[in-house]
Amino acid sequence: MQITRKIKGYNAAKRKLKRILFNQKYRCINCDTKMLTVKCVRENRECVGPIGDTIKWRTNLGEIITSPVATVDHIIPRWNNGTNSTDNLQGMCSRCNNLKHQEETKHFIKHKKGRCRKCGEYCDHNAAICNTCKRGNMFLLKVKNTYQREYLHKIELNGEIWSWKYSESAVQIKYPNELFDIRVSKDVLLGISWKEVEKNKDVNSLITSEVVKKFVERIIVNKEAPKYDLYVMRGIQGSGKSTRAKELLEEYGKRFSIEGLTPEGHIFSADEFFYKILKPEQPDVYNFNPRFLEAAHKWNYLRIQDAMIAKKTPIILDNCNKALWEPRDVCILALAHDYNVSFHYSQTDWWKEFEESPKKEYKRLAQVFSEKTIHSVPAWAIKNVMHSFVPREQFTLESVLNAERTK
Numbered sequence: 446m447q448i449t450r451k452i453k454g455y456n457a458a459k460r461k462l463k464r465i466l467f468n469q470k471y472r473c474i475n476c477d478t479k480m481l482t483v484k485c486v487r488e489n490r491e492c493v494g495p496i497g498d499t500i501k502w503r504t505n506l507g508e509i510i511t512s513p514v515a516t517v518d519h520i521i522p523r524w525n526n527g528t529n530s531t532d533n534l535q536g537m538c539s540r541c542n543n544l545k546h547q548e549e550t551k552h553f554i555k556h557k558k559g560r561c562r563k564c565g566e567y568c569d570h571n572a573a574i575c576n577t578c579k580r581g582n583m584f585l586l587k588v589k590n591t592y593q594r595e596y597l598h599k600i601e602l603n604g605e606i607w608s609w610k611y612s613e614s615a616v617q618i619k620y621p622n623e624l625f626d627i628r629v630s631k632d633v634l635l636g637i638s639w640k641e642v643e644k645n646k647d648v649n650s651l652i653t654s655e656v657v658k659k660f661v662e663r664i665i666v667n668k669e670a671p672k673y674d675l676y677v678m679r680g681i682q683g684s685g686k687s688t689r690a691k692e693l694l695e696e697y698g699k700r701f702s703i704e705g706l707t708p709e710g711h712i713f714s715a716d717e718f719f720y721k722i723l724k725p726e727q728p729d730v731y732n733f734n735p736r737f738l739e740a741a742h743k744w745n746y747l748r749i750q751d752a753m754i755a756k757k758t759p760i761i762l763d764n765c766n767k768a769l770w771e772p773r774d775v776c777i778l779a780l781a782h783d784y785n786v787s788f789h790y791s792q793t794d795w796w797k798e799f800e801e802s803p804k805k806e807y808k809r810l811a812q813v814f815s816e817k818t819i820h821s822v823p824a825w826a827i828k829n830v831m832h833s834f835v836p837r838e839q840f841t842l843e844s845v846l847n848a849e850r851t852k
Contacts, residue, residue: 461529462517465536471736473513475541477850479739480515499539512739513538518545600658609657611649618661627846633781634660638750660781673758675779675786679766679840681830683818685793687714690763693789697759713749714763715741716820731820749775753782760784767834769848776845786842800837807831 462482471480499511518537521527537545600607605621615630632642635651642648676693680686690712698706716731718741723732745764752760760779766772776786790796795817799810811828818827 461531461534462515462536465517465531465534466515469536471515471536473515473538473541474518474535475537475545478513478538480536480538481512481736482515513540515539516542518542598654598657600654600661602658602661607657607661609654611652616652616657618657627777629660629777629781632750633778636754636782638747638754663780663783673753673756673782673784674760675775675784676759676761677766677772677776677786677788678761678763678790679788679837680791680796681765681767681799681814681834682820682822682827683814683816684796684799685791685817686765687712687763689789689791690761694759694761711752711757711759712761712763713745713752715745716763718744733820746774746778750778753778753784756782758784765830767830769835769840769845770850773845773848776842788837788840788842790837799831804832 466480466482472478473480499513515536516539518535519527519529520533520535527533598609600609607618607621609616609618612628615628616634617628620627631648631652632638634656635642635648645651674697676690678686678690680689691708694706694708694711715738718737719731719733720728722741722744723734723737724730742764749760749762762772762775764771779786795810795813799807799814802810807828808824811824811831814827815822815824
């Protein structure tokens, strides 16, 4: 359903979209997904395919990335005397905006004669409620039964019944007592690359109860001993974590008498995206752009996935990893490929001082870290990271796997 009458004033709201998205950190106010404007993609990258709820764009490596399209939304609709002031505007992805528009449209036409007051559909001329709504909550019962049928796939492990279901790009596994619910992408579950998943149209036929059972036994119950190593580095910009990562790689090679362990093949950092991808003609210049931060981490994740399929060891994730949810996807991927996950920290004096210092010392320490970093990160930004950095004793593998993403 669409509102047919034209409402003026939307161009004024669109001009404020850039400022609104900046305040929301380019995330949808409803579903918290990262968004990009069409103008941004067209100016910086090659646009692939038609533009609808999502926009596809190609990186310099040829990888196609899909991002939701950012739109401006009126909290109080214009047809309900809403204004174009910044207080009445919010950034939403196109999909959430369309759903909100449908609900508003139903509310708009409920006041028209010949429309149902509950659902907005056509009904008898003298009736206030249509026949479907008179029959009660049959639709709710149908939804409930459908939800139960989605978990008909069962597996038995150690006397407990686990349930699982397919989704569009992942498999959702439900713990027996419903306290544990994990969503695993199909490439992680099958141990293949995402490109192979996209090529195989009948990938669901490869996912059987036996495959899910082996995954649950290896990842959740964790009975099998890992054969490979994943080192997750943690630290603030300028703390010396990248230097420590190279030292760990060198120590690993000496301990197991392995030659040819180059940092380029075993240390993976999202910062390399801003060296090699954004401006490949300047590979030695750090071109940071916060708009592509999400794409940088996805690009880094795909590189780690390829390395794990090739059974490289050790694999070192060289990011800040200040929050519990940040290394979660990589840790799940590592456990699926029989990697032992461990967390490592810098050994510098100023890092040890930070871990032992109270918060009132963060302003002074942030200046020290800012002078040490090679990317010219300002002290105020480092201070913000210090306040949100999860302490070492709280950062465990179990807490990482159960963490939820925050803004």
